[in-house]
Amino acid sequence: MAPISRGFRGRRSDVDPGRLPPGQYLTPDFPVLSAGPTPRTDLATWTLTIDGAVDEPRTWSWDEFLALPSETFTVDIHCVTKWSKLDTTWTGVSLDALLDGVETEAEFVVAWCDGDYTTNLPLEDVTGGRAWVAHTYDGEPLEAEHGGPARLLVPHLYFWKSAKWLRRLTLRPDDEPGFWESVGYHNYGDPWREQRYWSD
């Protein structure tokens, strides 16, 4: 039994409880979280690569990436630091499109980013219309502090899985913990099961 905090009333939000995972609160802002400085990325040399357990690695330049079919979608996002933001609108390329025609036995993917951030995900969580590489937020080019020029977006997992400054997706037969996953955060990170830390 949790102890009652004498005199604490809290402020209930009137949001549909079906949209706010346990332990989260709503924010109208868009907080920024990252472990180091915001990288400086030159679009002239930017590339996105899919490699690892694939027949042939694929690489796109910025212009080639923007020429891929984009989708605009509206999703709720949930950060492990407890804030959630509803109805965020992004434009990006679905991973289904990026992986179209790729032959692989891989079951996992590691996202590599500028600044050497990494995060790991099961491949099935980034396919089937559940993940994108987003380049636009709310109709504007994605700002660097929010992960621009392009970030992974996997809204059904805690937001650290939506790696900022994405540059490479490495497909792997086995799972390899990423940056936060190696220092005590949950390996999978489902906000609805409140999988914040390794033992959750």
Add this chain to the structure above:
Amino acid sequence: MTPRGPLVWRTATIGAVKEETPHARTLSLEVPGWPGHRAGQHVDLRLTAEDGYQAQRSYSISSAPEAGSVEVTVELVDDGEVSPYLVEDARPGDQFEVRGPIGGHFSWSVDEGGPVVLVAGGSGLAPLMSMLRHRAARASQADARLLVSARSPRDALYRDELEELEPRAGLLVAWTFTREPPPGWLGFAGRVDAEMLTAVGPGPQARPRCFVCGPTPFVEHVANLLVDAGHDPHLIHAERFGPTGG
């Protein structure tokens, strides 16, 4: 960092309350079973109302790992949900839950040595204070430089304690007051700039680990200045917090 055991919610009882500024206070928590922490780590708090409603927030730990209790310094967030309770209502004997410690990236031990550059904006000083208290508790002479940005001396956290710590070999403490420097103040004034960081030092050639904590725009600004000055981005550790919802 190897996890030491499951992160479980533990009951925390407020032991002592210290008013730090008109808008911030430090709660000293008694947490039976607390596994210990590294300087710079944070803790999750969970408050429960009488009808079972719960709210969670994260706070940096400001006490040294060597201290007997877990201390958090909470600054009032206008329109916040949890901070008004902790800053204005909570009193010794009140209880909530905590779990932790959490975070391994933004932490430092004297065993890792210096130099370290610590740059704080407002209550971003809390985890850096844990590092300096840890350094003092271990009688370390590791080269440590602290630059704190506060609006005015009235808003400055831990200023007396930092004055007492500073004469120790190897520690430099500098303040910049962004709105109201005290009369006759000869130190820095205004927003942190490249000149201040150079004066505080040490420069990039010494390869210091840099820890920057504060509101998001502050951390973005300072981290950019450090990168511009030639510091290796891999040595810059950032902890950003938004003024949201706290």
